[in-house]
Amino acid sequence: MAQSFERLYQVYGRFVLALGMVAGAAVFAIMWLIDANVLMRKLFNQPVTGTLEITEGALVLIIFLGLAFTQRRRGHIRVTLMTRHFPKWLRDVLYVLVLLIGAGLCAWYTWAAYTYALRSYNINEMEWGVLIFQVWPIKAAVALGWGLLSVQFLLDAIRHIFVAKGQLELVEGEEV
């Protein structure tokens, strides 16, 4: 059971890490884009068309594809000042509980963001800047990001039950 779950966990982990690398590629790409824009504007008075809009959209991707990636790498901040003095069983229970709460909250956010993207799709909301494009895919990325994080929290909670039973090891960098 534990090993089957671990395989699922690893598959999802690879998926989330791959999306994190997509976000990383976006970071590197907008660095070049913004630099090219500055250079073209200063030297030739010819800014790169759409730099503003592309950068804005890319930041949404970077953040929301990065949320679950960061949780997978245990990069979100927690304060363990008090809990580290608790007995192990209580730490395990609390840890699973706070992960489940995280999953629930992010599921709620997923719903909120989904309705926002759906509304944008239904009214065919457009961005009217230098570039003209539909807004809903960017808003959908917000929902996707919260959804991915919700699933990651849920998997982390389930996984920790196996860890508490001694059937699996803690993930690298994980502190209970």
Add this chain to the structure above:
Amino acid sequence: MSDLAIGVMGMAALILCILSGMTVFVALGLVGTAGLSILVGPQGSIGLLRAMFYDVTHSFHFSVIPMFLLMGFFAMRAGLGEDLFEAATRWLGGLRGGLAIATTGGAAAFGAASGSSIGTTTLFTKLALPQMLSRGYDKRLASASIAISGTLAVMIPPSALVVVYGILTESSIGALLIAGIIPGLVFAVMLCFATSLWVRSNPALAPLIPNTSTWGEKFWSLRLAGPLVIVIIAIIGGLYLGVFTPTEAGAIGALVTFLMAVIRKRSIRDVEIGSVVGDTVQTTAMIFGIIMSALAFSKFLALSGLAGYIGDFLSNADVNRWVIVALVTAIYLVLGMMMDAPPLLAISLPITHPVMMNLGFDPVWFGVYVVLLCEIGAITPPVGINCFVVQGASDGLVQLEDVFKGLLPYIAAGLVMLVILCVFPDLALYLPSTMTN
């Protein structure tokens, strides 16, 4: 139940959630969302939150955070820290306590290319700690001087934390970044002074090491600082003169440090771009997770009336406004002992910022003041994050107790710096007032 009572309960619930080990942004988001749902109904809270998630993250202006982070990670790969430490050691190594002073000098200079306190601390622990210990430096002096020097990166631009303050308080990010320059440099000098005084009062802490570098070697070492000068001119000069925006400054800095890393490593493969952008995404997501949930929490506090109530109470209290500043300072110092800087700002600013604005303080000055408080918080136990970083990166050379025991002179220097900022607010405000918009 009154809205105010709901606000008070929300504040208590937040502290409880954070202390129970909940991820900080989840705790902020949970309390903020639950509180908003009670105050304006679930549909109202959904409406507020979904718009806020999009508006905060769909921003050219806030793209400055990943750009600054990228620049800092590439600066590490480019070996700028190593170069600066070597130059500082050649010039200052002969002083009593010279290696600790060189560490502070090197870290301050590196802070002009990196906005990461943890990154700078890690780097200088690897670079300076073994050198200091092998030359007979006391463990307390060696480790604590590194822990505090790492915090300089947060004050001296570029700094992601300063941007976080700017976003949370809707203050000018460009002005805030420029405002940190003089206080950052003054604080660096004060830290060198603290080291010097401490070592003079107890010479056994740091044996005098003869400086064997010739003048030729000293000047030759400065060539290593050359690349950094390019970065500083690119970032700070351009921002100050209004040539480009903070986001553009960050992108240019990231490109310059990337090119330096490629030149230094003589290959793109060795720069490990995948690892650098992965770290950038991770820190960006962590910071924005906190910013988004902090804004939800902040909206809740504002709607509950608690933030306004505390603000009015303190603003109308018949006491000197500096008493309020002392109170705010004490709150930050205590909270700073318990949590890292981003959540500390997220939790406190919804209340402290309006109070300070009502009392007539400048938002930019308060930003610098709060960041300095966060710096002090980053070294004070029990959650002095930089102390953990030093111990963790030292490969067993020092224990946590060594770092904590050596902090007192540096915390004292930090407190003196706070007083100096209060007495001479122009240290922070002069440069922004002369900026070209």
